[in-house]
Amino acid sequence: MKLRVVGAVVAALTLTLAGCSEKAKSSDDGAADKNGVKTGEGVTDSKITLGALTDMTGVYASLGKSVTQAQQLWVEETNKAGGICDRQIELTVRDHGYDPQKAIGAYTELEPDVLGFTQFIGSPFVSAVESRIDGQDKGIVLPQAWSANLVGSEYVRVIGATYDVETINLIDFLLDEKRIAKGDKIGHVYFEGDYGENALAGSKHAAQEAGLTVVEQKIKPTDNDMTAQVSALKQAGVKAVVVSAGPRQAASLVGVAAATGFDVPVVGNNSAYAPQLLATQAGAALQKDYYIGSSTLPIGDAAAGPAKLSKAYGAKYPKDGLDNGVIAGYNAATVFGEALKKACESKDLTREGVGKALLTIKDFGADFGISHDFTDPAAPSTRETVVMKPDAKTPGGLKVVRPAEVAPAAESFTLKP
């Protein structure tokens, strides 16, 4: 009996559903509000919805948390100041936990309802949907990854120098400081995958330009003990080491090198450091001769931009530590906001309009020490790198040792997309 009722309900439901489909094509393109601003996906008369695809439960949990909270802070500040184009900003966050099924599912879920994405962690997933972004969706996506693979799309825009350019700048710093010279060997410890391989392309280029030899050591993200790598590099007689890995690997590398009396400078990409490392046993060694490259000033810098941000962030999230994810996230959201403002001026808040607006942005972000240029989709937004050093006394654990600068070798470097 019961089943028959269910059957009837299901049948009735089918009939109702068959009545009308919202998916049927309608031409709402080019809708405009009362001020003549053209709107499209994710934009209503009172609201602009942006998406953030982050990782708060997977391998990049700590980065994802900082980036997302910083972007939420930006949204709050922007809305307090009256929003953009008379509209409030809303950030829809999805946590994919670095799982491809969830990441691609989340992109598909949010894509129809948002104007663009201020954050997308996980370059494999960005690559997975890139053909959709370029082909049909055409919304701006700002990935939190600095691999050269992601450069070249008009819609997927990397903010900052790519890993290869950053590595060239870091090696240039070592040359400048006379820590290495022509004919020397340098070691490069790198992750398998696009991060490490991209950085390796940079160090090889720099080595060729400066007459150095690179000794490669490929590692897995699950390798936490760098003893074997250190002894191999020591044996090879390298004069400096580049590390393109996670914070844990960098700490192990520097710590083991110091303990075994292997006294060489170590430089790392922006992902190879976290302020939490200072509290570990490697903390002292890290503060001695370890340098990080990044495309922003450190959060603890005295300059106006970082100082203001760290204060606001500290007030909103008193329990969470400051790291460079905060700046990266805030910076990305600000870029998006800038594009929105420009798109509003030209009265076109559609995806196409915002895309065009982003292509006109130049000299952006000097607040954080580096100016970005988004006019050429085939180039990274900057080729400059700030070199920093771990320092327990500054909040955020980093202080600048060389302000933003671009090495000649990085200037001439052509990215391999």
Next chain:
Amino acid sequence: MSEATKDAVAPAPAGATATGTSFTDRLRRPAPYLWLAGSVLLLLFPFYLDRFWLQAGLFAMAAAIGAIGLNLLTGSTGQLSMGHAFFLAVGAYGYCILGGESSTENGHALTGLGLPTWLAAVLAVLLAGAAGGLFSPIAGRLSGAYLGIATLALIFIGQHVLFNAGSLTGGFNGRPVPPLSLFGFTFDDAEVVVAAVPFQSSEKLWYLGLAALLASGLFARGVLRGRPGRALNAIRDHRIAAGVMGVPVARYRAGVFVLSSMYAGLAGVLLALVFQRTVPEYFGMILSLEYLAMIVIGGLGSVAGAVIGAAFVSLLPQVLTHYSDSLPLVSAPGTGGIAPGEASRYLYGAAVVAVVLFLPGGIARLKTPGEKKK
């Protein structure tokens, strides 16, 4: 034991009515109408649902095919396999390598044979079967937990290869999946307008997924209801007795292992088509465990159980995330509290415990009281 081979929603207990069911009798029962309504609904979904739901449905279908395969092995034969993710990967990557063109991407040279994609899909399934066949000397001899441990090795070997065989697999970033093309019809993102509704890859693949699921379900049901199914169940229940009765135990075990690998291969091909890119990270141990959770929750040993379990496990996280704004306890990411992803893990962990405690037969064995009478 006969219970295990029956479909939950199929009309009535076989023992009581198998001989006396006439066509008109069947028409009086609600089940055929339910099936009909369900099928019509499934066929209509692409016209109404968003791409998000269709994609979630496709994940569920792919998972269901894989789970049917695992259920043949684990549920019906009692062989524990932890290596299911490996065979999924063989199917997914096999399809990309066979059907993709050679190209260079991000400085990696990718090898592809450029076969017609329908042929690549068929060959990928056979390849997964062959991979299972290579493992069958082990699968035929080991049973239970021992096989589970042996197959665990497959995942680790598999992932190592996926990460390092750059020219075949694309390494860490995976490789793009060529869209399937069947009789000149391509399942890609090019818009085809059907009844004013634009059909993109998800809508097109939906029907392919349904057809694949139906075919896999019917085939597995055929196997389970026939002589091989009884032999498999006999092996599960009493290996020695089965051997004494003349069932070639090792051969059957090896055979069902190959069959289950082929199911995984097909699921892998479908998954790859939905993802549009294969990523090695995905095919890890968690995936294998999820498949085991599916068949335990749905019901060991039945096709319907596998399908129900697969739908439950693969839809739950998506549904929770989608409605995370309006659910109590589950919080939006970044605000502290339980994230939707975690919540769904807890929930199906709880579901596994609840099913084992209260429904030893799984959800598929839930029956209305009236039906229990014989």
